Amino acid sequence: GTFPSTILVLQYLYGAVCPIRNIPTRENAIQSFNLVPLDPHINEERQAKINTICNVTQRFCTGTLQQYSSFNDCQQLLRTQIPYGSYDRADQGNVICRFVHTYFVPLLPSVRCPHVSPTGGACTDKTIDFYYNQTNFLACAH
Structure with a gap:
């Protein structure tokens, strides 16, 4: 299917x-x-994901939760200052991490808006030590 x-x-x-x-x-x-086939390979697909992030952010992250001054500022920052990334690095400081979080922003903007922000909230680059210093780094999340 x-x-x-x-x-x-x-x-x-x-x-x-x-x-x-x-x-x-x-x-x-x-x-x-293999997560590679899920990653967009053409600029139009990448731009569509950036547009989704910016649309969701402008709609749900308002007032004190505002992350970008405008849709265009959001696009510009994500296109030029944030690495695009890939789904195998979807917890890092990249566009893909922010895109994944757009699905949760409408559910809980007060927690999720920072994750789609310029600074990334939880979407930050982590060293390999971050994972191995977890109590049970091989376990699946629940």
Whole structure:
């Protein structure tokens, strides 16, 4: 089948790779997969993701939650000052991380607006030590 969005693909893959509490383990769980095909390869696709970030930010991050002075300022910053990134680095300081967070901004703007901001909130570059210093760095998130 097909998925209407990349986020739904990622949610499906997460469910196929990581055990979900109170659900029996799948016999044919995926052991690995390639995220490269999910990454936009042409400028139009990249620009569409940047436009989504800027539209969501301008609509939901208002007042004290405002992140960019205008839609155009948002576009300019994301095109010229923030690395585009890829889905295998979707927790880093890049456009892809901000794009993933746009799905959550409407649900809880007070928490999520900083994640789509110029500074990135949780979308910041992390060193490899960040992951290995976690209590159980190989575990799936729940």
